[in-house]
Amino acid sequence: MEYDKNERTVKNMRKAAFIAVIGRPSVGKSTLVNRLCGEKVAIVSAVPQTTRNAIRGIVNREEGQLVFIDTPGRHLSEKKLNKKLQDVSDRSIADAEIVLYVLDATRAPAEEEEKIAADLADALENPAEKLVFAINKMDSPDANFAAAAAFVRKFFPSVGEDRCFTISALKREGLAPLLDALFALSPEGEAFYPEEYYTDQDVRFRIAEIIREKAINRLWDELPHAIYVDVADAEFKENGTTLWVRAFIITERESQKGMIVGKGGSMIRSIRHAALKELKRIFEWKIELDLRVKAAPDWRHNDGVLKRLIE
Numbered sequence: 001m002e003y004d005k006n007e008r009t010v011k012n013m014r015k016a017a018f019i020a021v022i023g024r025p026s027v028g029k030s031t032l033v034n035r036l037c038g039e040k041v042a043i044v045s046a047v048p049q050t051t052r053n054a055i056r057g058i059v060n061r062e063e064g065q066l067v068f069i070d071t072p073g074r075h076l077s078e079k080k081l082n083k084k085l086q087d088v089s090d091r092s093i094a095d096a097e098i099v100l101y102v103l104d105a106t107r108a109p110a111e112e113e114e115k116i117a118a119d120l121a122d123a124l125e126n127p128a129e130k131l132v133f134a135i136n137k138m139d140s141p142d143a144n145f146a147a148a149a150a151f152v153r154k155f156f157p158s159v160g161e162d163r164c165f166t167i168s169a170l171k172r173e174g175l176a177p178l179l180d181a182l183f184a185l186s187p188e189g190e191a192f193y194p195e196e197y198y199t200d201q202d203v204r205f206r207i208a209e210i211i212r213e214k215a216i217n218r219l220w221d222e223l224p225h226a227i228y229v230d231v232a233d234a235e236f237k238e239n240g241t242t243l244w245v246r247a248f249i250i251t252e253r254e255s256q257k258g259m260i261v262g263k264g265g266s267m268i269r270s271i272r273h274a275a276l277k278e279l280k281r282i283f284e285w286k287i288e289l290d291l292r293v294k295a296a297p298d299w300r301h302n303d304g305v306l307k308r309l310i311e
């Protein structure tokens with residue numbers, strides 16, 4: 001067989017990179033990371049500021065490994081919780097080899113988007129080196145690609161047009177060229193995680209997040225921002241075949257508990273049922289879930305709680 005030096009070089013080249021996925025709240029960052037990884041690693045909702053942590057989703061291919069860091073949406077607010085979330089996004093940008101900036105084609109790029117552009121200009125020495133853009137929600141009849149592309153050209157004139165991709169994360173459109181470009185841009189290096197990993201989140205965190213998603217998607221108005229989920233106990237039983245979990249949905253005020261419990265307990269039953277269904281799909285064990293509601297007054301201003309939840 002003929003020895004093809006070029007082919008061997010390409011085949012042996014292993015790429016490895018951390019890719020921070022950033023953008024405004026609700027642009028579809030978590031949906032995109034889930035689609036790229038082919039597994040649900042991050043929770044999704046229509047409510048802005050769903051993601052509260054740097055969540056790693058891993059893509060393994062023959063040519064290497066990309067670790068996507070899903071981040072909290074960047075939002076203009078001086079509230080303590082928001083500032084913590086913004087710190088998570090800032091740190092992810094600083095740690096990443098590539099920054100994937102997601103824009104929502106259905107929303108005009110306004111003040112919030114301009115602030116992100118300014119922050120990136122401060123954070124990145126050479127934006128043309130690290131930045132890739134994904135203009136998302138192109139499936140929507142409200143999508144305005146021209147407005148998003150004009151924003152990118154105006155604020156990032158040094159970044160080539162070949163770094164700007166139009167996608168629909170929801171419909172899985174345009175993802176292959178984006179992923180190919182990200183692999184091509186990534187430096188060579190050893191994989192960070194074993195090849196069978198698609199996330200590095202621990203079991204308790206994933207359980208808490210799934211319960212939070214089921215709660216957020218059943219609540220309304222401000223309440224989603226006022227809750228967090230605490231997995232207080234998790235123990236294996238029945239020779240390790242069953243995982244028994246006690247978790248609390250924690251509200252900011254006593255008066256909010258009733259909304260989570262619902263009439264005759266109907267709301268919390270529905271949250272528990274939906275969470276169990278998904279947990280059973282993700283984990284190989286049987287899961288028993290004891291789900292309760294508790295108030296931790298004003299937790300959004302409690303440094304100890306914020307530190308535990310977000311850092």
Ligand SMILES: Nc1nc2c(ncn2[C@@H]2O[C@H](COP(=O)(O)OP(=O)(O)OP(=O)(O)O)[C@@H](O)[C@H]2O)c(=O)[nH]1
Binds near residue numbers: 049074
């Ligand atoms: N039409 C359409 N909707 C999308 C697309 N991608 C995401 N969405 C929807 O947009 C909403 C927000 O999606 P998320 O993935 O939670 O957005 P995010 O950017 O992670 O939001 P935060 O975590 O709050 O910053 C959800 O209702 C998604 O179903 C898309 O390609 N097209």
Ligand SMILES: [Mg+2]
Binds near residue numbers: 029030031044051
């Ligand atoms: Mg998110």
